[in-house]
Amino acid sequence: MRVVIAEDLFLLRDGLTRMLQAHGLEISAAVDNGADLLAAVTADRPDVAIVDVRLPPTFTDEGIRAALAARREVPGLPVLVLSQYVEQLYARELMASGSGGIGYLLKDRVFDSAQFVDAIRRVAAGGTAMDPEVIARLLARNTGDGSLATLSRREREVLALMAEGRSNAAIAQRMVITERAVAKHTASIFLKLDLQPSDDDNRRVLAVLAYLGG
């Protein structure tokens, strides 16, 4: 799998490159600004682009804008955006840029390299990787909601993992339960929240995020 990295801090760019190479990913380009990212994705056509939010010259949300521009340039390009902090506003904008192939994670998630690489693979395959903190804040915001309150604790956990973009298998592994138990939980969640059930992980994420107002 070929990856383009856009990260302006040398230490992090270098660390990411080495970590991903150690996990058998191929780094086709590692750049330090948005313009070079655009050039790299159009030239190399990578499987996924990993983009830091803060990039020169403005050091504000350059990375988000670069990611959105890259997806306009190369439709369907999977992009994983990394940031020191997460904002629901940015999560929304990224989700709105076309269905699937979107990730938005805190930089801390890099510490768990296995999980992180799993998220990259998920995004590259057209899935979603939404940071748990975004989901936690969405859930916290909706606590007063009537139908959400009817969910059991287990179901809420499944809902959160589902909203992050994880498959049933991944949820089962994470919660140390069987896949069939997960399927039972998801069916119950969709029933209680009055959502259209779907086997497609990606459509499922969109439905859940839309329900939570994300």
Add this chain to the structure above:
Amino acid sequence: MMAGQGPDRPDTGGYPQAPAPPRQAQPPQQPQQPSSPLADIWEWVRGRLVVAGHGVLLLGLALTGIALVGAVLGVLGLVALLAAKATNPYQTQELDLITAVAVFVFWLLMLPVFLLFFRPMARLTRRLAGRWCGVPIAAPYLPRPWADGGRGGLRRRLTWLLTDQATWRDLLWVTVNGLVGWILPVVPATVLVLGVVGVVAPYAQGDIRLLAVAALLGGTWASPWLMRGYGLLASSMLAPTQHAELTLRVHQLTETRSEALDTGAAEIRRIERDLHDGAQARLVAMGMTLDAAGQIIDTNPDAARALLYEARDASIKALAELRNLVRGIHPPILADRGLADAIRALALDSPMRIHLASDLRGRATAPIESAAYFAVSELLANVSKHAEARETWIDLRYTDGMLRIGVTDNGHGGADPVRGSGLRGIERRLAAFDGILAVSSPPGGPTAVTMEIPCELSLPKTSFS
């Protein structure tokens, strides 16, 4: 608080403020009832009658004032009379001299009391000029020098009173008003009475009757202008002079500057403490954990691995703490996107339903954006904590060099800017930018908070690609 301000006005440092334009009705208000021409005429007549009534009340005020001045002068005259009598070589009377001295001393002692008496009268005139004549007049008085702690002794009080130019201008106004000023406001009522008498009196002739009707119509028509003229006359003596304005301004700047510095210093202390107790402590612990892992890595690799994971988790916690700290100092999204989007992000995190309307085209300077953002953030926290509101409307607009932020909720109201330390804090922070905060929160709600900050907006940054 500055001296001499009505309780219903925000602290503007004694400056005349243009009345805030009516807020965009949000939540919507009742539409006005359609009116018939007859009702219109009645409204007009009623309005003029009210003006005439106001004029009579103003006359009363003026006469009370001049009576006071007369009393002061009268007592002085009595002193002179007694003194003249006492010094008359033909009929010297010790008693008269003693009386004269006693009355004079009494008069001297009472003078400050009289002067103090003029102040409420002048204040009342200022209020009425704004309300009845449409000429709002700001208070010109010097702030009490002992307002910042300690009580003023009699001497300090006297010095404060007598050295304030405004005291003497008040006296001038009361005199002028009592002698000639009252003529203006009394015209409407006089014309009304004389006109009506001239029309209905049985002995009135045709010409007189015509004149009376003309005077009645003309006087009634002109009455608002007469009141306005009176207001301007009052303003010429009661409004702050340029010198008073500058003095007040200097005082206000000194006050807000020291408050801004205090707030800044307190913030820095808080950040230092947070770093010391949070991220720094975690980094120290991490260093020790890593060291321990290094020591046992050969003898007990499993335990070493556990320690390494522990160190990793500590670093995640340290990062989370730093992230929260940064949010409290200057939220990244505020730096990235400006006020509107930062408030939008706040709204997304809030359990309330928040409707945001914004017409901001550019960006204010970073300190102003930050002050406005934290003000809104604190208001929203207040709303969700105290008001039990389901919905909140936030209104961001920029007109004529003024950033206006309205925060309205449908909670149960009863917020008190005097008692609520949160609102006071916001007010103080906005004051550093000459910003003001106005709160309307009747019991039962809704609560509407309006903030105004004079500032300039720069053009938005050029966007990527």
